[in-house]
Amino acid sequence: MRKLLTAGFAAAMMACGGITVAAPGTAAPQGSHVAGQILVKFRDDRAAAGVLRQHGLSDGPGVGSTGARLINVPAGKELQLISALSRNPAVEYAEPDEVVTATTDDPFFDRQYALHNDGLSFKSTGGTVTVTGGDAGDDVDAVEAWAVTKGGSTRVAIIDSGVAIDHEDISQRVVARANFSDTVIREGNPADNEKYDKYGHGTHVAGIVAAEHNTVGVAGVCPECTILDAKVLNDTGSGSTSRIVDGIDWAVDNGAKVINMSLGQRVSNRTLEAAVNNAWNAGVVIVAAAGNGGTQAKVYPGAYANVIAVAATDNKDNKASFSTYGKWVDVAAPGVNVYSTFPFHTTVLGTQNNRAPRYDVESGTSMASPIVAAVAALAWSADADATNETVRKKVEETAEDIGGNGTNWVHGRVNAHDAVKPSVP
Template identity: 50%
Template sequence: MNRKIFRHLAFVLALGLAVTSIDRNLAIAQGPPEFVAGEILVKFKPGTPGHVAADIHRQNGGAMRDLIPGIEVHVTQVPPGQENARIAAYRRNPNVEYAELNGLYYAIFTPNDPRVGDQWQYNNTGQTGGTPDADIDAFEAWDKTKGNTAVAIAILDTGIDQSHEDLKAKIAANVNFSSSSTVDDKYGHGTHVAGSAAAITNNSKGVAGTCPDCVLYNVKVLSDNGSGSWSGIANGIGWAADNGAKVINMSLGGSSGSKTVEDAVNYAWNKGVVIVAAAGNDGTSNPTYPAFYTNVIAVAATDHNDKKASFSNYGSWVDVAAPGVNILSTAPDHNNRIWVRGVKYGTISGTSMATPHVAGVAGLVWSLTGTGSCSTNSCVRSKIEDNADNISGTGTFWAKGRVNACKSVGGGCQ
């Protein structure tokens, strides 16, 4: 997967807000914020003594506010407005491996009016006017496995509604690395993503999740306005890996890469986690991060006719596609940014909505026992990618095809 080896230098907000093309470490923010003011990320070379690192901070007018475990990156306070100057100063020191802005990533979705609809993505009979069988064959997959409560899918997002009837019993852990004061979802994005991944199923309520018996880790890394810092996201990735998550879902991103987030991704991958991220909603072939990194499954979005969604990013760097248009899932039952209070369920579109279907399939594959089961994340990834359906656009819009849950778990597929 050496397709993901270069740095893309423009930063365009994932929600489609236009900004000027800039170097990610040498820019002054314009329009919506692109980085956390007064903070930078500094990593010292292995073997650098603590007192030497402390001296370097003092020499450069920085103060360590936090340490990201596992990858040992210092979240460093500097005077607001002097971020770029301090980065340049740190980079001149031979003991510094890298220094960068503490950038922001955003939730990736294309909002639609909430409405009740069928979950065509699991079993498409043409009920929404689409092409029959343009789906991920989830019903057939569930005949083989519905998942396992020992398999946790970490949702790195805006939080999950703590009281939702289709989710509350599934939340096995809550942790907050965002600027919000609560683990609850006050934005509305994370709750929808969580439902697609693993909503309670067969309970005569609402919707079904792709991995019905998997549990959820609510790892809040995006604030109540839908944005989150690179340091918070890296902390969330590391926490999920250290606490036994088998899958990490990131329906978030931006068009600038972060060495800190990439280090966290590699840390999680090396601990055996499958990592899935949204390809972005700009409708271009430009990479979105963290989806672009080698150890991440990048997910594009398709519609109910198995066609690429008009908004979806695409290209050889995208691994697979999954349904992401007019996706029905859970919505917070309280005040939030996206949904009308009390709606509980609704449809929205985006590569954010496609991504948890792939995360759910990863959960199903992890849950297999006996013949055909996987003991490594590379095996799980291969089963997902190698068993994807070769729909139109495969080889151009995405590398492997549209995911097929049934084939991935070796079920009796029609």
Template identity: 35%
Template sequence: MIFGIAVVALLLASVLARSGFRCPATACGAGCPPSRAALSMPHPFVADPATGALLVDLDDDASPEDREAVARELAGAIAPFAWSSGLGEMLSDEAELFRVRAPESEVSDVLARLGRNELVEGIEVERTWSLPETELGFVPSSQPPAATDGERRFTPDDPYYRFQWHLDQIGMPEAWARARGAGVVVAVIDTGVAYRDGDRFLRAPDLARTRFVEGWDFVDDDAQPDDEHGHGTHVAGTIAQSTHNALGVAGVAPEAAIMPLRVLDRNGAGGWGAIAASIRWAADHGANVINMSLGGGMRSRTVERAIEYAHEKGVVVVAAAGNASRSTVEYPARHDHVIAVGAVRFDRTLSFYSSYGRGLDVVAPGGDTRVDQNGDGMPDGVLQNTLVGRDPRRFDYVAYQGTSMAAPHVAGVAALIVGAGVTDPDAVERVLTSTAVDLGDRTRYAAGLVQANAALARASQESGAARGALAALLGLGVLVGLRRRGKLGVGLAGATMLAVVVAGGLGALPWHLVPGLGGLESLLAGGGPGAAAHIGGRWTALFAMSALVPLAAVALMLHFRKMQPLLVGLCLGTAAFLLVEALAPTTAVALLPGWLVGPWLVLNAGVALWLGRQVARQSR
């Protein structure tokens, strides 16, 4: 009876942990995100300009017949005006998202008719979001400092790194000694990126060694998301500028790959439809992190659904809080499942332009080009390599200020955390907020100033330590019990130690302090199932986060006596890993609905535990 109650309690706790259960606002104050009721409230004093179109979002599984039925109803709503355009412009085939330009006099009829159609998930007047107002700073000139690569710090040899006070402010020299974002893809949803050489475009010089993956231009509807503004290139540089190449400046996660997605035109404005389609595109094409340094004052349900889709796919979404200089976070940062980032200056006070208040999650360096607080002879902006004068063939090192600049710092740190094996979006946010430096005023700074090194330490060590400790307890509990009854046929110490290794317990050791071994920290902390889930695709992750791997190993190697201690360690280590994951998620399992992941992990942990016990008994 007691065992049954414990199992039920564990299943319930895992459901709450994995389904994103949040405490009420009265319990956790500024650390909790706003409720949906709060999100639906209009942003004061701000009305984003309309595009003159409607966004029609059908059910993702809509058939061609369903589309035709909705198109007929649309034509009926527009009558007596002639309508022969079907559902208008398709923005996303996978999302069944369409842009309809109906006669202005018929918009209310279309909203009413299609809003009642069960095939239509959502319909709204499309509006534009744009870049937060950003000020330019300076172009530096200096000689490079001496580069060092010590046990606990890494200082790149980029000559203008000395002016990147903002990277030191979030602890990058220590963090680079641990990880640099290898294997992680960050989608930059912006004005595009200067990522290639072409007829009219050149690759930004200091992005020469940065890795890029396939992107898309949602403005011109082609596969060349080139930057004609400069903002997106600057943002991409903060995330993954080519670093330690004796040129220019550094980036937060220089070994991460950038996915350029252009949704804003040459003037820095773009419609909700393009933004929503790009979020879905990023989630479907392998992005681990999304950065959106854009926004506006009004809520878009279409964009919100796209964010929810990306979150279910295991994508971390980061956005700028806005430069409105008031206590209202803008959208999309204010939506659920988005890490909203405000901006601070060199002295860690809130930048004069930064939005703040309910919905803010963390702050990061955004700069203030009006001052030189660090005394380096240059205004305190965020420095990166980007276009000059919106000319896609001219580049220089320019400092911007804004929450647009703060957000990519957080996206870069999120990429480092994902690379360390923490892939669940909610877990990444918990790591970021729990390791941020508390700046006192929760309304203005939320959890505080993001710290890359502390976040990596938490990602690499705490989860590994918890799993390792549970693996040791499970190993000793199961194996000692068998030995007392004379039924244990494997070595107690060896099998238990192997369980600790499989669960990720060795990741609790500070490997980064040993020259040349820093990469072992995140590898070992991830544990066997976590490493497999992180390296493979979504189906691989589902199999890795189950009892199937130990089950297959036992089926193949049970009769090899020398392998039996390894099999016991694999089973018990997997059980420990899955149990901790069920209660404190770090790894995304994107193919299962959120409410089912916890029970899945608990049940598979039970199977792995039982299997390990059976192998230990059979090996007498």
């Protein structure tokens, strides 16, 4: 289908779009870890207190369902204590807590080339969106998919900087929220409403997934999906492995069918991988941004086997210049100048990138990832017998070959309409 727009953004250290996040598709600098805490998993929890006491440490809380513990340590001694604990036979592993960073009848639908591409390109400068012509590229065929399903209340967890509750185009899609970040939010206090997403990233991602068909603003790829809002990134777009793990576990416990993580870190982490594997084993499809580094360097959680890693393309189906790529990346989706929701209030991301409140474009694999997550949710809702394995297979095997298969990505750019079609026996 040849029609309109440009999409993108990356989490976890993606440069384009003015974000450095291991959530929209990029990662924090190698070796960047949270000061004053480490992750430790014991072979036998009964030995924990004694082993820790030998190093002058106290036991700490569990990290999700991973079996690891979050241990407070003197700042600056993290790596030294990790080394010492790793030599103890009672310890299965000790590792840093890595820094993670942050990818219709509606009046702005014509700006959403990812859904309906007629060859126009949109760019935002100082809150003003300019339009230029161009040869039509290919979109993800969301409009055609809506003739089959619009999502059927499928739950998609957005593990990010939070979703603004002051935006009528997305707030009503949020059915549950939890704050795992270091931002203090007093639940039910109107004065704290802006704190749900002071950064701006999570609200943009959520709108890409599920902005309503309501004669207002934009349309989400899965407009009848519901959102589980797990706030793990703070007002600067930063978080940690342990907080991401808490968000993943919470999403699973609250019935997520799909988890989107437009964020990332460049260092693999056994605790994070365990949380991802637990979510997969619980029947969830996990999607994450590949990163905005423009290289083939792996970003996590995207690079884990049980995660669909997403690269970014432009409105002509070319790989975005900033997008991370490689044989470890599974699929691609629009990620350059993707038009979506922003909070009504002032945000850090909006200020940094000169974006307007309410609606504007953003670029990165952070923007491409939620498109794929939404396509997965549509595939779930179209098949009563679906499993996470069959949904992932449909999303990947129905992706369109736009060139670059085996080099930039494995399968190509996703196609929502083909993903919701019944499987041929």
